[in-house]
Amino acid sequence: MDCSKCGARTKHCLELSQRTYFCDVCGLVSSRDKNSAAVMVVRAGFNPAGVDGIRPGCPLGTQAA
Ligand SMILES: [Zn+2]
Numbered sequence: 616m617d618c619s620k621c622g623a624r625t626k627h628c629l630e631l632s633q634r635t636y637f638c639d640v641c642g643l644v645s646s647r648d649k650n651s652a653a654v655m656v657v658r659a660g661f662n663p664a665g666v667d668g669i670r671p672g673c674p675l676g677t678q679a680a
Contacts, residue, residue, distance in 0.1 A: 619653030
């Protein structure tokens, strides 16, 4: 999962039960669902090929996305 604010990729896997996304780079804290949606919008708008470039860092990430 990438940060919707600074674009940093989290180095750790978020637990599925963890509903809050926290970015240790810029300090953004938000709903992980909301953050995921925001990232999708950004990718869709600025990088049409971004979907193919998304590589979840962990199996849990694929389910979250
Ligand atoms: Zn961030």
